[in-house]
Every structure is written in C-alpha cells, then in structure tokens.
Amino acid sequence: MAKTVIIVAIVGLGLGIIGRALIDDNNYSIQTKNIPQNLEVSAMDHLMAEDLSLTTSMFLKQLSAQMQRWADADLDEEEMRARFKEEISEHPHFNGFAIFKKGEVVEQVGDLKRLDLSKLTHYHMKSKFSDPYLIDGEQFMLMGEEMKDGRTVVGEVDLSFVKSFVKDMASVADANGTFFVSGSDPEVDWETTEDLPEDLRSETVPELGWQIVVHSDNQKPEKLQQTYHEHEAVIKFKHAEVAETWFNDQPDLVIVENNNPLFVVKSSTESTEELIQRLKRDYDLAIVEPNFIISKQVTIFSTVPNEPKEKPRQAKPHHQPTNQTVLTTLPNDEFFEPYQWNLNQIEIDEGWNLSGGEGVKIAVLDTGVDRDHLDIKDKLGPGYNAIDDSDNYTDAHGHGTHVAGVAAALTNNLTGIAGISFNSTILPVKVLNDEGEGSSFEVAKGIYWAVEQGAGVINMSLGDYYPSDLLYDAISYAYEQDVVLVGASGNDNVEDPMYPSNYEEVFTVAAVDDTRNRAFFSNYGKHVDVAAPGEHIPSLFPDNNYVVMSGTSMAAPHVAGLAALIRSLRPDLTNEEVYDVMRTTAKDLGTKGHDPYYGFGEIDVAAALKSISN
Template sequence: MLWRMAKTVLIVGLVGIGLAIIGRALIDDNHYSIQTKHIPKQLEVSAMDHLMAEDLSLTTSMFLKQLSAQMQRWAEADLNTDEMRSRFQEEFQEHPHFNGFAIMKGDEVVEQVGDINRLSLDKLTHHHMKSDFSDPYTVNGEQYMLIGEQLTDGRMVVGEVDLTFVKSFVKDMASVADANGTFFVSGANPEVEWETTEDLPENLQSETVPELGWQIVVHSNEPKPESLQQPYHENQAVIKFKHPQVAETWFLDHQDLKIVENNNPLYVVESQTESTEQLIQRLKRDYDLAIVEPNFIISKQVTIFSTVPNDTREQPPKYVEKKKQHTQQTVLTSLPNDEFFEPYQWNLDQIEISDGWNLTSGQGVKIAVLDTGVDPEHLDIKEKLGPGYNAIDDSANFSDAHGHGTHVAGVAAALTNNVTGIAGISFNSTILPVKVLNDQGEGSSYEVAKGIYWLLIKVQM
C-alpha cells in the first residue's frame, strides 16, 4: 500500500515538473517572440507620412479660409477719407501673406492697396464654395496665386497671395503639386525630383487640398541633418544640485567639466574626454546632485505658418496689465459662432466639449504653453496673454516665428464666441507663453526645465 502511494506521488510530481517545464518553455517562447517581434520601419514611416500629409492639407485649407475671411473684412472697410485709407494701408502691411488687394466691379478696379502682378479674373479657374482660386504662377522667381470672393452687392474682392507661406510650413518634408499635377514648391528647395505627379514613386504618401486640388506629397524618409540623428547633445549632461549653495565649491572640485549653461540650481556641463554615457554614470554617483540626465534634443516635426509680421519679430512683446475688451462668459449656452468651429473643429465633439462648457470656461485658470512662443498680435490670443519668458536667450521676447506655439495656445484658450478664428477649449483662461524652442522648433531638455523653473517662480510671486 505504501509503495503504491509513493509511486502515485512520484508520478504526480514528475507530471507536475514536466508541465512546469513545458509551461516555462511556452512562456519563454512567447517572451522571446514579443522581444524579437519587428515592425518594418518602412511601415512606421509610411503611417506617419500619411498623417503628416493629412495635417499639412488641413492646415493649408484652414489658412486659405482665414485669408478669404480677411479679404471680406477688408472689403467692408470705409476708405472714403485719407485717414481711413492710411489706417487700412497700415493694417494691410501687417499681413505679409498678401502682396496686393483690390475691389472690382466687372473688369474695373474700384479700390486697390498694394501691388498685384497679374490682376486678371480669367485666372480664377478653380471654384470652392464661395471662393475662386487661380493656379500658382511665378513672377521674378517668386510664386503667387489669386483668391477671389464675390460680394453680395455684385462686386468682387481679389487678393494676390505670396505663396512663401506654403514653403514656410512644408519646409523639406513635402512637395506640392497644383491642380494640373505640376510641382511648384518643395519647402526651402523649390527644385524637386519630379515634374508631375505621374513621376511619383509608389511608396510616398499624399493628400489633396480640396479648395485648390493641390496634392501635398510627404517625403520624410530623406536623411535628417546630423545634429538631429542623436537624441541628446553629445558629451553633455543636465545636472541639478540638492543644495544650490554648494555649486561654486563643487565646480572647483570638477574643473574637468565646462559649464555650458547656468541657471542655478540647473546647469548644463560638458566633458572633453567622456562620452555622454560615461559622464552620466560618473555624475549619478555624486552625492551633491539631485538630477543627472542627458541634455536631450527636443524638436517639433511640423512647422506651422507664422502670423507674426516680419518687422515685429525682433522686438520683445510688451505685456501690459489691461482690462479685457471682450465679454467673458462663465459657461456657453449655445455652440460658439467662431468661423472655424463648425467646419474644422469636429474633434472637439469627440471629447464632448459641450458638456464641459456647460460647467466651466476655465475662468481664473492660468495655462502655461511651453513651446515655440506665442504671437502677441494674434487676434484670437492677444487679449488672453499674461507675462511670458524666453528660456533660450533669457529675455521677455516670447514672439513666435515658427507658429506651433501659437497654434497650441489657440487650441487651449483662444477667444471664443467672437466670430473670428477658432474656439478655445478653456477660453476664459490666461495664457502664460514660455518660449523653450527656437524659430526652427528645436531646443533642449535644459531649456524646457529652465522654462518650468521660471513658471514656478512667477506663480509664487
């Protein structure tokens, strides 16, 4: 009897051990398959390029609608007196995207401001909703197009648009073909590899701009500049002292390190002899340091068109404590009347923003935007700005010559229910603009940290 029981226990034990071994093998195999599972890089690039093409197409459409709306507002301006005409011309000069503007009755020019190289209504061959567009054309090496808007009184307003704005946000990521399939722009380099869309390789992603029939083709698989191939600045580290007062003594004991940036308790240090990995390993063992990490490179993938006039970008924006000119609403009782809300901001429905607006509009809340800065003259934003900071040059000049930060600030807290532009999500909040990325949309983790420290000090004041 005892022998049978022992035999049974032995068999059960062996079976258990066998199942355990098999189970472990299966787990290990599964683990191995997950670790070695490889998604082809080309598929990742293709998916990202498709999203990029969609984004560039929507950005172009939105900007064209903004230009059309601006022309209609100008058409309503009173130009009967010299004073009003002078004010109008000053306003016109602040919009560098327009080369010229004219109001026409039939073939006769009633009013004109600026220069129009080719004022011919016959060129307006593309129609979308209430707007007419011409194909792109070149004058003295610069590319232009005409936009026409029919007014209710039978007149037509026509603007000649400088297509530099397309280059400014397409940059080197994409090429643009007109409705006839002919490529006319490729960011900073107008010489593209293909003459027409029939020459395109199959692996490139593209999207059509519906207003114009333009095709935007993304080719981000081109090699990036060497400085962007590394995720951090080589031989550098960002450090933070546990006690700022020990910094001076500490650097006397570490004279092999060069101070690249100083914003005590944060510093960027550089070694002439060690790699980034070796430097990080050494400094992480230092008792006086609370934080040690690489000085990561941070960049924006997309360049958005800027609305900052060229002659104001070098001047720091002035923050003035002022009374708001618009009427603040605690909650929204109906959908916003902003011109781009219904046609373009469909994504707000996905986060059920109406339910949120029934509860609050963000009054009394400050939103810090750490990005490429913010356009201080943007019609939808300028009344919402609090004090700002430039972490790159340690100044108060937070102007945005890139455009991404302005875009983010507008989504967060643009004036809402004011007919103009978009609807901001938290539209009664104040924006604190902090420029941590330069005009190319690039920066470092040190500058981001520096911006955060400025915010913490500003909030405590």
C-alpha cells in the same frame, strides 16, 4: 525622418524612434538601446498629406469668407480702402487689393504684382480664383468677388505661407496638374502629376482641385550616433550655498549654464563617462547625469549659458472662485463649426455652460507662443525663455502656438478657432528652440518658473525615451505645489514609455481620431490615463495663420484645457482630485475599464464639470 511643421513629430514626440540613452549605475557607462519602429512611413505620409490639405482648405476658405464679407457690406471706396489696409497689416498672406469698375481699377491698396480679371478662371466657395503664377521667384494667386453694385473686389494672395508649411516634405500641384510648390530635394523634380511614382498617394484640396503629395525620407536610422554632449554633465547640489566653494575646488570644470542649484558643467580633460563616474561619487551632488543629445525625432539636449538665478520660491497655484463667464450658445468662431470636430466629440458645448476657465493659468512648455497672434495675444500672461533665460518667448517654429491655441484660444470672437478653456491665461514657456529641440535642463527650468508664476496647469507636449533625474526633480516639485501636470504619450505606436509622461505625477494623454479609435501613431501602455482627439486638429500658427496638425501633442492640450475648466469651477480640488475627475468621467473605450490604448477612455468635458458642479 525628415522635418515638417505640420506634423508634431519633430517637436519632442518623434514619428520614428531611433534609440535611447541609458546609464549603467554599476560601471557608469553610457549605452544606446534600440527601440522598435512600428510606424508605416506611407501611413504617416498620408496623414501629413491630409493635414496639409485641410490646412490649405482652411487658408483658402478664410480668404474667401473675408472677400465675401466685403462684397456683401456695400462699402464705399474710402471704407474699403481702410478695410484693405487693416487686412494687409494683420494678414500678410494678402499682398494687396483692388476694386474694378467696368474693367478699370478705381481703388488699389498694397503692392500688387498682377491685376488681370481674365485670369479668374476657377469658381469655388462663391469666389473666383486664378491659377498660381510665379513672379520674381515668388508664387501668387488672384481671387475675386462680385459686389452688389457691379464692382469687383480682387485680392492678390501671397502663397509663401503654403510653401512655408509644406517645407521640403511635400509638393503641391494646381488644378491643371502642374507642380507650383516643391521642396529643395534634387530627387523630386516632377513637373506634372503624370511624373509621380506609382507608390506615392496624393491628397486633393477640394476647393481648388490642388493635389498635395508628401515625400518623406523612408530610411530609418537604426540607432543614435551620439547621445550626449561630450565632456559635459548636468548636476544639482544638495545645498545651493556650497556651490561657490565646490567650484573653487574644481579648477578643471567650466560652468556652461548656471541656475543654482542646477548647473551644466564641462571638463577639458575627462570624457563624459569619466566625468559622470567621478561626479556621482561626490557627496555634495544630489543629481549627476549626462547632457543628452537626441536628434530630430525628439528633443536635442543642448544648453546656452545664462545668468545665475535664485531657486524658485514656494508657490501655491490655487485660485479663488470667480464669477464664471460661460457660453450658452455655440461660439461664432469661423472655423468652429466646419473644422473643430474635436470639441464636439469631447462634449464641449454643455461644459461651456458651467465654466470658462477664469482665474487659472496654463503654462505651455514648448517652442514659445506668437505674442502677436490675434486669436491669443489678449490671453497671454508673462512668458519665459529657458534657453537663454530671457522673456523672449517668440515662436518661430509654430508648434507651441498651435498647442496653446487648442488649450485656450480666444473664443466667440468671430475669427479663427475656439479654445477649450477660453478664459484662462496662457503662460508661454519656451523650452524648445526654433527647430523644436531642447534639453531636460531647460524643461526643468521652465517647470520651476511656471510654478513660481502660479501656474495651475502645465502642458508638456514633449518628451523622450529615457528618464532624467533632473527632470523628475522638477516634476516632483511642481506636483508637491499642487500643479496639474499633463504630458503627451508619444507618436511612435510603441509601448515604451516616454518621459516625462511616464512619471506617476504626470497625467498621460493618448490620441484618438474622429471615430474615437486609437490614432495609429499613438503610444500606449499602462501609464496612459486618458485619450483625447489628436488627428487633424486645427489651431493657431504664427503670423495670424491657422494650420491642421496631428499628434499626441495636440491631444494633451485638450486635457490641459479641461483641467483648467475644472480648477476654475472648483478651485478647492487638489491636483490629484482633478486627475480623478477626468479619469472617472471619461467615456470608456476599448476594453472595459482601464486599458493601455485609451486609459480610462476619452475625456468628457460636460460629464467632468457636471460631476463637480453641485
């Protein structure tokens, strides 16, 4: 299955499952077990096309709304110049601006490539648009707005953002049916929509009549070619103080990563199976397992050497009650009313009357978070990169920024989206690299760090189909420290449980659509606790952008946000009591009572908070 930044599948919650690694404790052999693939590629392609269309609509409407605000503000040229400079600084998709008066340019800011009012031939959303045009290999588009005094403000839009989120998964045709954005696949050489194969469905961007066609790889590999890093093992000592002496007696082992009592080691002489077999017999080791590799669909297990670090101290994430800042009216965020159907469906408005999430830290274990995004930067606490053991949690992928925004984006600030627990703090924990790949070792480190920082809630929109003793050890530790642990069920429409979501200590979330029906990709099983919206969810994306994504990765932070609202309103409740509140107040869906598809039902923010507000 090919990659795309718009669908969450490549980031720990695979669209297609190609196998799982198993350890046979009797003979210590490493095997691969096939898992059935129940997803229709055409259905996933269509879902992605819908996400891409909605994202493009949001992108265009945001630009159009900004142009209209300037046109209605009746600003003089000096004031407009200042606004233009600020906009270019904050939003790189605007290449530049100009003001026309009687057909002549009277003010210009930025490096505009083309200024021709005659190109503004399409009229949508109260703004005029040109067709896309190509200059020096880059795509641009003009948009214009008539001002009250007869002047015209024109902005040149850099369409590289459209190309960046489309990637190689899709092609985009303009209103004339001519493709102006496409991937690098040599087999996709269409010039117009008339060249499309009959079996491909397009999705229309209604604002401009653009058509988006998703063309993913239809081939499904049967099993993994490699499931682990050869010659490597992940180990944990029963007692950290013996590590130095132990390694002195193991001259053949090289320390790949040191996070005492956790280590990744490599042998120059033994195969992985031989290494695992030998180390499992060692009395000093509490955990021994391969350093697994999973390609594309789920997390790739890889490690980077880091400096020794002390074992996290005991932390108690309870918070003292705070004076709640609540919302008594609907928020004014620009995308809330037209796009955030998901928040209305979980009864968020009444819930916001009771809690805003103050005093609670939500750790987002993911690809990082964009620290400069205007809709979340003021909500970020300290962050951690578990891959290189630094504080650089930059998100070049976008998945983590999107997840964090769903849980706790700035709210009622006129721009972007509304976050569920809008007054909570986000702790960005980068456990997945810029391709959306990581390891159980890094996720475990991220969990320990989050607990040390006092996280009350940990969101894990990631996972894989085999258990890890190392990961479970970290999960158990966090649970014992009273942390609410939220995990996504997975996106493969299978009953096979993912980890960490299958662990009893983790609160597992499935996905539903805007009709409260199970999302067709959502994994199911008796371990599912609740459901939450997971199709066509708008949220943040790096560089002050916004995109629509689908997946149980998007459903999970809805629940993490609710958990933070509960912990803020009632900090005396334990993590298990928070779980009980969310289960017992959920709207029952499907078969009466708990069922494998919806758990106890879809979360109800208002009902949950009202039940504990007395």
